[in-house]
Amino acid sequence: MSNRQALIRNFAIIAHIDHGKSTLADRIMEMTNTVSERETEAQLLDDLSVEKAHGVTVKSRTVRNYYIDNTGTEYQYNLIDTPGHVDFNYEVSRSLSATDGVLLLVDATKGVQAQTVANYRLAKAANLVIIPIVNKIDNMAAEVDKTIEELLDLDDSFREEDILKISAKSGLGVDAVLEAIRDRIPAPAGDESGKLKALVFDSKFDPYKGVIVQVRLFDGQLKSSDNVLFMANSIKSQIKEMGVFSPLMTPLDTLQAGDVGFIVTGIKDARAVRVGDTITLANNPVATPLPGYEDVEPMVYAGLYPRGSEFKDLKIGIEKLGLNDAAFQYEPEQSEALGMGFRGGFLGIFHLQIIRERLQEEFGLDVLTTMPNSTYRVTVKNEDEPLYVENPIQFPDYGQIVKVEEPFMLAKMTLPNEMLNDIMRLAEGRRGELVDLATIGSMLMVTYRMPISEIAYDFFNELKSASHGFATLSTEFDSYQESDLVRIDIAVDYAKVDALTFVMHRSKVDRVGNEIVSKLKDLIPRKLQSMPVQAIVEGRAISRADVPPLRKAQASGTKVSKKQQQLRRQGQKKSDIELPQAVFDAILDMNSN
Numbered sequence: 312m313s314n315r316q317a318l319i320r321n322f323a324i325i326a327h328i329d330h331g332k333s334t335l336a337d338r339i340m341e342m343t344n345t346v347s348e349r350e351t352e353a354q355l356l357d358d359l360s361v362e363k364a365h366g367v368t369v370k371s372r373t374v375r376n377y378y379i380d381n382t383g384t385e386y387q388y389n390l391i392d393t394p395g396h397v398d399f400n401y402e403v404s405r406s407l408s409a410t411d412g413v414l415l416l417v418d419a420t421k422g423v424q425a426q427t428v429a430n431y432r433l434a435k436a437a438n439l440v441i442i443p444i445v446n447k448i449d450n451m452a453a454e455v456d457k458t459i460e461e462l463l464d465l466d467d468s469f470r471e472e473d474i475l476k477i478s479a480k481s482g483l484g485v486d487a488v489l490e491a492i493r494d495r496i497p498a499p500a501g502d503e504s505g506k507l508k509a510l511v512f513d514s515k516f517d518p519y520k521g522v523i524v525q526v527r528l529f530d531g532q533l534k535s536s537d538n539v540l541f542m543a544n545s546i547k548s549q550i551k552e553m554g555v556f557s558p559l560m561t562p563l564d565t566l567q568a569g570d571v572g573f574i575v576t577g578i579k580d581a582r583a584v585r586v587g588d589t590i591t592l593a594n595n596p597v598a599t600p601l602p603g604y605e606d607v608e609p610m611v612y613a614g615l616y617p618r619g620s621e622f623k624d625l626k627i628g629i630e631k632l633g634l635n636d637a638a639f640q641y642e643p644e645q646s647e648a649l650g651m652g653f654r655g656g657f658l659g660i661f662h663l664q665i666i667r668e669r670l671q672e673e674f675g676l677d678v679l680t681t682m683p684n685s686t687y688r689v690t691v692k693n694e695d696e697p698l699y700v701e702n703p704i705q706f707p708d709y710g711q712i713v714k715v716e717e718p719f720m721l722a723k724m725t726l727p728n729e730m731l732n733d734i735m736r737l738a739e740g741r742r743g744e745l746v747d748l749a750t751i752g753s754m755l756m757v758t759y760r761m762p763i764s765e766i767a768y769d770f771f772n773e774l775k776s777a778s779h780g781f782a783t784l785s786t787e788f789d790s791y792q793e794s795d796l797v798r799i800d801i802a803v804d805y806a807k808v809d810a811l812t813f814v815m816h817r818s819k820v821d822r823v824g825n826e827i828v829s830k831l832k833d834l835i836p837r838k839l840q841s842m843p844v845q846a847i848v849e850g851r852a853i854s855r856a857d858v859p860p861l862r863k864a865q866a867s868g869t870k871v872s873k874k875q876q877q878l879r880r881q882g883q884k885k886s887d888i889e890l891p892q893a894v895f896d897a898i899l900d901m902n903s904n
């Protein structure tokens with residue numbers, strides 16, 4: 312380790328949502344004079360307006376701070392911000408791989424929660440030094456001793472005297488945090504004179520500057536005049552600009568082993584650069600890249616269709632968002648009922664919601680989203696390879712199916728003891744299978760294996776309301792498992808409406824079928840004639856209700872002839888009804904109960 316490196320610390324703050332991560336980050340930037348107190352009022356790390364609305368950090372950003380300790384020595388503190396919501400766990404692992412240690416922050420009014428445990432495990436798995444911190448000790452409701460007990464329970468290598476107690480809000484105890492970062496987190500130890508090896512841990516697309524990556528240099532050094540090679544796709548690029556966020560972009564001529572910084576590449580295709588990739592020098596490359604990350608797979612899919620705007624405008628909006636958010640995948644699709652649109656792949660319902668809001672806020676686009684679904688793995692007769700179905704409309708005919716599997720997650724929930732029965736009922740109503748039950752302090756940690764589809768339909772909110780806000784959730788992929796899933800088609804006036812097709816477990820089909828047709832009969836715009844709404848499963852109508860006709864006074868068109876009615880009944884005709892968003896919301900509601 313060089314003298315220069317001895318003065319660098321790369322760390323992140325990990326915490327359950329709302330436990331005070333952004334507040335502590337602000338305090339650290341303020342106490343190291345990176346920003347003034349007035350500036351932190353705007354919570355600089357949360358810079359997207361959607362993040363403001365949801366009060367969560369979606370995109371990570373790294374900030375370089377300079378800390379001068381009590382001996383007058385100046386350290387470089389690179390603080391890497393991590394996202395806090397379950398849907399964004401993969402981004403946490405990414406940011407962690409650029410650090411050498413973490414601050415594990417726990418709100419003393421809430422104690423250790425599901426995401427505290429999940430994040431702790433990610434840090435442990437990455438072999439990072441963990442500094443446990445109890446936050447919000449100024450709050451009247453703080454239970455400091457209980458929270459310390461829970462932390463000791465979480466990791467028996469923690470010692471009570473090492474747990475820091477702070478108020479990120481007032482700054483009380485934050486001095487000790489700054490000292491602990493210096494004393495406990497190791498300085499980086501890369502070879503400054505070796506060949507360049509830098510990890511891309513974040514990537515962002517800027518329409519003017521091209522792809523901007525955030526990197527951690529493990530070995531070697533980088534000059535702003537260098538030509539770099541992105542090893543995964545063998546793409547070469549001249550560096551346009553490089554430097555650090557402090558917190559605004561600050562240009563630098565050199566970055567060296569141990570440093571964290573950004574590079575503006577000028578590469579115009581965001582998909583060419585992968586997070587987890589290794590950067591080396593084009594004219595003096597290393598032989599082997601750093602171990603990368605696994606690709607992120609979408610968990611849920613939904614159709615996105617323009618409403619009151621043109622398909623081409625939606626296309627522009629979606630492509631731009633796709634450049635910025637590699638976890639958001641999409642491809643064009645055509646629906647008979649809704650016209651041209653896209654099938655989007657998302658990390659979860661929350662991610663879907665964010666994309667929808669960003670389309671609205673950043674591009675002024677009103678978007679209709681269809682019912683979300685997960686991937687289904689279907690084995691069909693006379694085929695060796697199973698089909699991966701991402702759109703219910705492609706779910707094979709029941710006569711062809713040998714077996715259907717769907718992805719299952721492990722859902723880890725922490726909750727107070729007395730809520731166990733309610734939560735078990737909720738999880739079991741969603742086809743959950745209990746796999747583990749453990750205690751952390753006074754809380755229970757319950758693990759269920761559950762289909763993604765059941766978690767995706769608003770399970771998080773249900774869990775919150777069933778537990779009066781006390782229970783928390785973290786999820787991870789488990790495996791594909793066989794499920795008795797069937798396809799439900801909805802026909803209005805004897806014409807199937809493709810956009811309303813969905814897949815669900817057989818045990819729920821009768822109930823949901825009945826509820827859906829009775830809701831749809833009120834939501835589908837009326838016509839001159841009455842129209843039957845049917846739910847069809849395996850070739851059979853399992854329920855039916857009729858949309859009443861418009862009353863004469865409301866009717867403006869001409870009457871439908873007997874002949875036309877007859878044609879409709881015989882027919883494989885196209886549906887021409889208009890589908891309001893409420894129709895899709897009603898189906899989603901029913902699936903989630």
Ligand SMILES: Nc1nc2c(ncn2[C@@H]2O[C@H](COP(=O)(O)OP(=O)(O)OP(=O)(O)O)[C@@H](O)[C@H]2O)c(=O)[nH]1
Nearest residue numbers: 329330331332333334366367368395447478479480
């Ligand atoms: N009383 C008190 N409140 C605090 C303290 N630290 C944070 N808060 C409050 O707790 C709430 C959540 O704090 P944030 O810093 O936004 O939490 P976060 O963990 O960054 O949240 P996400 O980015 O959404 O994960 C805010 O209302 C803060 O003002 C503290 O030390 N004492």
